[in-house]
Amino acid sequence: MTTVSDAVPVDMHGALPAPRERFWYPYLLIAPSMITLTVVSLIPFIYTVYLSLHAAKFGRVTEFIGVDNYIQLLTDGRFWNSIGIALVFVGIAVPIEFMLGLAGALVLNQQIRGRSILIPLLFMPTMMAPIVVGLLWKIMLAGSWGFISYNVLERFHLIGQTSVFASPDLALYALIFVDIWQWTPFMMLAFFAGLQALPLGPYRAAAVDGANGVQIFFNITLPMLTPLLVVIGLLRFIDAFKVFDTVFVLTGGGPGIATETPSILANKMTFEFWNIGEASALAVLVWIAFFAFCNIFYQVAKKRLNAF
Amino acid sequence: MSDVSNTKGTTGGLIWTGTVVAYAAVVLFPIFWMALMMFMPNDAMFARPTVWTFTPTLAHFEYVIEQGFYWNLVTSFLLCLVSTALVVVIGTPAAYAFARFEMKLKDDLFLFILATRMAPPVCLVIPFYFIFAKVGLLDTFAGLTLAYMTFNLSFYVWVLRSFCRDLPVELEEAAALEGWSRAQIFRRVVFPLLRNGIVATAVLCFIFAWNEFLFAFMLGGETVQTLPVSIPKLITSQGVRWGEMAVVGITALLPVLTAVFILQRHIVRGLTLGAVKG
Numbered sequence: 001m002t003t004v005s006d007a008v009p010v011d012m013h014g015a016l017p018a019p020r021e022r023f024w025y026p027y028l029l030i031a032p033s034m035i036t037l038t039v040v041s042l043i044p045f046i047y048t049v050y051l052s053l054h055a056a057k058f059g060r061v062t063e064f065i066g067v068d069n070y071i072q073l074l075t076d077g078r079f080w081n082s083i084g085i086a087l088v089f090v091g092i093a094v095p096i097e098f099m100l101g102l103a104g105a106l107v108l109n110q111q112i113r114g115r116s117i118l119i120p121l122l123f124m125p126t127m128m129a130p131i132v133v134g135l136l137w138k139i140m141l142a143g144s145w146g147f148i149s150y151n152v153l154e155r156f157h158l159i160g161q162t163s164v165f166a167s168p169d170l171a172l173y174a175l176i177f178v179d180i181w182q183w184t185p186f187m188m189l190a191f192f193a194g195l196q197a198l199p200l201g202p203y204r205a206a207a208v209d210g211a212n213g214v215q216i217f218f219n220i221t222l223p224m225l226t227p228l229l230v231v232i233g234l235l236r237f238i239d240a241f242k243v244f245d246t247v248f249v250l251t252g253g254g255p256g257i258a259t260e261t262p263s264i265l266a267n268k269m270t271f272e273f274w275n276i277g278e279a280s281a282l283a284v285l286v287w288i289a290f291f292a293f294c295n296i297f298y299q300v301a302k303k304r305l306n307a308f
Numbered sequence: 309m310s311d312v313s314n315t316k317g318t319t320g321g322l323i324w325t326g327t328v329v330a331y332a333a334v335v336l337f338p339i340f341w342m343a344l345m346m347f348m349p350n351d352a353m354f355a356r357p358t359v360w361t362f363t364p365t366l367a368h369f370e371y372v373i374e375q376g377f378y379w380n381l382v383t384s385f386l387l388c389l390v391s392t393a394l395v396v397v398i399g400t401p402a403a404y405a406f407a408r409f410e411m412k413l414k415d416d417l418f419l420f421i422l423a424t425r426m427a428p429p430v431c432l433v434i435p436f437y438f439i440f441a442k443v444g445l446l447d448t449f450a451g452l453t454l455a456y457m458t459f460n461l462s463f464y465v466w467v468l469r470s471f472c473r474d475l476p477v478e479l480e481e482a483a484a485l486e487g488w489s490r491a492q493i494f495r496r497v498v499f500p501l502l503r504n505g506i507v508a509t510a511v512l513c514f515i516f517a518w519n520e521f522l523f524a525f526m527l528g529g530e531t532v533q534t535l536p537v538s539i540p541k542l543i544t545s546q547g548v549r550w551g552e553m554a555v556v557g558i559t560a561l562l563p564v565l566t567a568v569f570i571l572q573r574h575i576v577r578g579l580t581l582g583a584v585k586g
Contacts, residue, residue: 025490026409033402033465034417040458041424044435051435104331111321112328120568121332123575124339127564129519131536132557136338139345139550145354147341181335186579193576193584231583242428245521249540263430270434271526283431294426298419301583 045287052280061276069281079282081257082265088172089261090240093179098233100180101187106217108192119189126186134249137178141165165251168258175259178246187236194228195221227304234300238293262286339561345554353550368551377556380538387449387534388517391456396510399464404498406465407472408480418466425462425581429522432458436527447531455523460513463581467512470582471505472498508574515567518560535560 052069055062073079112118125133140148143163153159159167164174202220211219244263247253253260253268260268262282269279345353346369352362405411406418436455437446445451475498483493524534539556542549568575577585 026405026411029401029405029409030411030417032398033421033461036398036457036461037421037424040454041427041432041462042420044432044439045427047435047439048431051438107324107327107331110324113321113325116572118328118332120565120572120575121336122328123568124336124561124565126579127515127568127575128339129521129536129560129564131519131521131539132560135539135553135557136342139342139554140338142550145356147338147358150356150358185335190576190580190584193573197585228584232580235580235583238426242430244428244430248521263428266430266434267522267526270437276434276438279434283434286428287431290426290428290431291423294423295419297426298422305583 048280048283048287051276052284054277056276056280058274058276065277069277070285073278073281073285076278078257078260078265079262082260082262085172085259086241086261089176089179089243090237092173093176093183094233094237094240096176096180097184097187097236098229100184101191102229104184104188105191105195108188109195122185123189124185125182130182130245131249133178133182134246137174137181137246138165138250141174166255168255171251171255171259175243175247175250178250179240179243182246183236183240187232190232191225191229194225194232198224231297231301231305234293234297238290238297241290241293342554343558345551346558348551350551368549368555371549372552372555375552377535377538377559380533380535380556381559383532384518384535387452387456387532388514390449391453391460391517392510392514394453395457395460395464395513396506399461399468400502400506403465403468404472404494404502406469408477421462421465422581424458425466427458429459433522433526436523440527445527447528449532452524452528452532452534455527456517456520459520460516463516463578464509464513467509467578467582468502468505470577470585471502471509474505474585475501508571509578511567511571512575512578515564518563 051061053064053066055065055068108115108119140146141153141164142149143166144150146163149159149163153164159170164170198221202224203216206216206220242263243261244267247259247261247264248267251259253264263286266279266282266286269275269282273279347364347366348362349365349367352359406414411417432455440446440451440455445454479497479501480493483497488496519536520534521536524532524537525540528534529537535556539553539560542553542556571578
């Protein structure tokens with residue numbers, strides 16, 4: 001664990017002075033990547049916009065209908081339900097992951113032995129396939145025989161012999177719990193990397209002044225760590241909105257529409273109802289929201305962390 | 309390692325180590341339980357109260373092998389290998405160019421790459437499905453390889469650029485003064501220094517492809533069926549085959565476990581898209 005990006009001034013990475021190459025040389029180097037990304041990203045986006053402006057039910061694109069699909073979507077209670085669910089999901093999961101991650105990072109930053117073994121192990125929930133995460137919790141929280149269902153939830157009379165994922169009131173919170181399990185390690189280890197990169201000088205000064213642990217945390221650690229906390233929090237916030245795989249395996253958006261996030265709804269609209277026009281309209285709106293998010297992330301990371 | 313620690317002496321260190329180990333044990337318990345389930349006979353699996361001792365069985369493994377799940381394993385492995393190799397070949401020059409040269413619209417192009425990485429997969433799967441259906445790429449190896457480029461090529465270029473920026477530019481300047489060509493400089497100076505970064509980023513790409521579900525499920529599924537996609541197949545009309553699911557789940561986990569030990573501190577840099585240098 002070494003440095004945070006701002007350790008090296010950006011100017012050192014400027015253009016090479018070597019004058020002999022032709023001006024198109026860098027464009028030649030990026031061309032294969034940019035062409036591929038255009039094919040796999042820009043063209044699909046434009047095609048989605050095209051679909052969203054056409055009547056396209058059951059996979060057959062018929063006539064141009066302007067913004068009708070958007071109007072239909074925005075007056076659809078199910079769309080707003082999905083937005084609400086995403087907001088609850090992100091609004092609860094991300095702050096908890098953030099706090100647990102920060103606390104865990106501070107613990108990891110103590111004199112821990114065997115870090116090189118513990119850290120990769122701790123990373124497992126984040127690195128494993130989300131579909132396997134879903135499977136894991138389907139097993140642990142299965143109705144009646146699931147390990148946690150039986151040993152924890154039933155024992156404390158939280159639920160009967162059913163799975164939490166079948167309960168309209170609890171399913172969303174169970175999914176939030178799974179997300180916290182999956183992503184807290186990411187927050188913890190990212191914050192830990194940040195802590196390791198902090199300069200020692202201020203801590204020595206504080207030790208000379210006889211500051212206590214709490215003072216040191218709030219007056220030195222937290223201010224120095226803030227840019228990193230903001231950037232990582234933002235990144236996680238953006239990612240949490242995309243949640244699909246775990247929800248797909250665990251509840252499929254149900255019971256009813258109790259856990260139907262925008263991703264699940266878009267998928268259902270496309271591959272269950274074959275309402276392609278409206279699904280595309282939803283995809284376009286989500287896409288635009290993500291462009292905005294992405295731009296904010298880029299600007300903040302660039303300015304505050306001096307990264308990129 | 310700049311340890312900023314309030315703990316003095318080994319006793320405190322042991323307490324903190326114990327805390328972390330206990331935390332890891334609790335958090336990783338579900339994985340351990342799933343590993344046990346691979347050998348659990350069904351009656352032990354569904355027992356209430358939970359039983360800890362049972363006669364191990366290999367029945368779940370037998371079923372999984374009978375059903376030809378190794379084909380899913382081979383498919384997954386080949387798909388990840390081919391798509392990652394393509395990403396490395398196509399993406400390395402771009403990452404280097406973005407780190408070293410001034411270009412018109414560089415910031416915009418770069419943001420386009422980030423936007424591609426961050427786009428929700430479900431938004432991409434809709435147009436992909438209909439475009440692929442038209443051009444006959446649905447349920448083909450080539451189609452999935454192409455679809456995986458969206459998240460992996462953008463990721464690779466973005467993160468490898470941050471590794472490129474870490475290289476001291478002076479070496480390249482010195483080589484340029486010696487009259488080396490750009491290609492020579494890249495091959496003899498840049499590449500040897502960048503090798504670790506390339507390997508780390510490529511391993512992450514491999515894992516992302518290995519873990520991918522939505523594209524593989526919607527754009528593949530029959531002829532090209534990856535390991536994650538085969539898991540829902542175990543929900544049969546005779547009920548859910550939990551033990552078999554555990555076998556497939558743990559199999560899917562093994563490459564990831566290997567990778568996290570290889571990658572170590574590079575994981576943080578990768579997952580934060582280079583914002584934090586682990």
